Amino acid sequence: MKARRQSRTGKRGRPAPRPARLPADFRLLIDNSPLLIWLSDSSNHCIYFNQRWLEFTGRSLAAELGDGWLEGVHPDDRDAVRLEDLRGFDSRIEFRLEYRLRHHDGTWRWILDQCTPRYDKRGRFVGYLGSCTDVTELRDAAANATRWQRRYEGALQASGWASYELDRAAHRMMWSAGIENLIGYAPQWLTDAAGWTNHVHPDDRDELRRQLDALLPGEASSTLRYRVRHRDGGYLWLEDRVSCAVEDGARRFVGFVSDVTERVRTEETLRRSEERFRLATDVVNGIVYAHDLDTDRVECSGRLLEELGIGQRDQVLDGATWLRTVHPDDRARVRAVVARGRGMAATLDATFRLVTRAGAVLHVYGRMQVIRDASEEPRRVIGFLVDVSGIRLAEEALRMSEERFRLAAEAVDGIVYEIDLRSGAVARTGRLLQRLGYGDSLAGTGQAWLELVHPDDRELSARRYASLLAGTSDTAQTEYRLRDAHGNYHHVLDRLLVMRNEAGAPERVIGCSLDISALKEAQQQVLDLNAELEQRVADRTAALRAANQELEAFTYSVSHDLRAPLRHVAGFADLLRSHLAGADATAQRYMETIIQATARMAEMIDKLLALSRVGRGEMHPAHVDLSELVSEVREELQPVVDGRPIDWRIGPLPTVRGDRALLRGALQNLLDNAVKFSAGRAPAVIEVSAAGDAREHEIVVRDNGAGFDMKYAGKLFGVFQRLHAPGEFEGTGIGLASVRRIISRHGGRVWAEGRPGAGAEFHFTLPATRED
């Protein structure tokens, strides 16, 4: 290709081409031909021009060889010759060129150049042979026709149209010049059908193809619409009136296209506008109507029609039907408005009621205008109706809410106020104002109000208010004393709400002041009562402490003073006994009884003292391993057990926090009891087990001994309470009282369960500690 171009256009510095050496007969043949003939070699150099060519151009063979001949080609055609050359030489097929060649008389003659590839005997390509005919006369005739076509095309172009012919089978297309105006591409760029399809909007291609396929020869033209890309990248809508004809057995399409982008846009805008209009009537739940006064037809649309039950959303009614939807009570009024409207030019509006077919009442707002003709005669009434039922309800609700607000202000016996921060205006209302002696309402500035506040409260009150306005919180609450018209102060609780604009700047303050004097008084009373109560508690505590000390002194003196005489009785009774050695048995028995009784009394006193020590002594809390404690106590009880068979069943026991000595005492009492009351059993079974949860441990001491009647269960833990006769079991009746005191001092509970003859269970709990 390049070689060809170089060869035809020539290149400076190339050696001058030399004419080919041709066989003499061939040369003779072409030199005598009436046609202008040239030859090129396989590398596309023109190597020969026949006699007729040289005569025609009046130039020498040497001048024409190579690219020299191009000098005789019309400058406007040189590029075309080259272009067409390229295609022909490259594909090595036959092709034709048309160009203007200068005649030796200086005129330009149109040449039709038929180019044919040449091959040697072995079939190798050796170059082209061109045979040229002067077609100037022919072209003049054609030019005439072309002129007509030009005119036609000009007209077409002027009208904004372009036409095309499409041979789908050959994929060829031919456009009129107007297409360039439409899409910016000249016809010669649009000769390929597939190329054209690429210009069509991808979304429209299938449809276009389908429609062309469906178009039958001889049928009336179809109008198609599709988008085509303009050279500048944008799309425009083309309308294509296309028809189909069969020529030489192939379907050919002829179409006229025009730019309808503007129309499509307008249509789209209109469609959108209609849709908006429809949506709008839907949204406001209204009806738009046009009443033609001549025909009495009412064209109306809007969803409200469906609600009214008189048809679809687009409807044509007569005036009477239309009026029937108006509430009977409002019809006369509506008629009057319409009648009035006919006499004047302005728009009219009215609010009235419509009744749906189902009987529901709708409040509507209507607005109408009478359209007149040139002679001022009313022709049509255009108007719309909007359902305002909801708005009326809202208005009613607002009215009710304001009423409630007013009543509430009355009911709370307070002052409700509003401060407009922009104007500084203050509005106050409420029954408290009257009670304070300030009349029905007290307007005035915030400063005037502040003057009424007790001097001691003024600063705090003002500060709170200022910080509310400055801060981000919307509410505040203050308490202050407010002077009434008589100079007395009332305690007031003030709650404020600040309303801000979108920027957050405070605009209004709404507040409510309540008289809390009574509350304050009650509060003071409570405080006084509390103080008094505390004093009384303190007094009682002191009394209790004194009583405790007294008790302590008492037990101490019991310990000393009561024991001493007892000891003396015992001592001297003993001494007496030794003097009664020879006395009779009765006297000796009496003596023994005295001694035993004193011993028993001494024991009781000791136990009683022990019990009082349990209650008074200081606690020494520590970790106490109950298992260890139980085995210690068991060890100690050996003398009491005295060889009796006892089946001890000691379960795993927890470590608790408590006073070791006290807990030991409690276990001692319980196990001692268990041993004592199971004396008649063989074997005696004594069980100690533990249960419990995260809060507390529960320890159970169970025996299979004498048991007790549950109805006396409450008495078990009292001092000197015994359920058994002294002869049955020994005991002072103090042990369980001690147990209860010990356990309750540890924050636990103790209780017992049993049945006569079926053993007893003693339960006690101890709080679980985190360390356990």
Added chain:
Amino acid sequence: MSPARKSGRILLAEDDPRDVELTLQALSRHDLGSKVDVVSDGEQALDYLYRRGTWERRSAGHPAVVLLDLKMPKVDGLEVLRQVKRDEALQIIPVVVLTSSREERDVTASYDLGGNAYVVKPIHFNEFVDAVAELGAFWGLLNEAPPDGYRAAMAAPGRLRS
């Protein structure tokens, strides 16, 4: 200071004559009755120990043991104990606190003040006799002060008995 001479006497400081009689009875059962000097209050007890007042002319030497009641008129037993144990000359004398009280504070105070033993007077006369006899036997019949270890051992039974 030279080792104190011993008088071989037992000082019983007790205000209640009945207790005195019972104590003497108990001691006499072990033939210690004749060795007992009795005072009825703390002041006299101190006079006895310091050989002053009515006891100015008593024979010299410390008693083998002092049996000291806590509740006494004038100067009570704990005060006597305090003074005895504070006095270098007297602190060697074994003091057995004899009392009706089992009160913890008394027991603690007695030991804190250096009492050598604390004996709660038993109700039962026989036990009382045994207790007194034991005390007399240890300190009354022996002619020398018990070694430290022995004293500690004596302190223990006293405590246990309470």
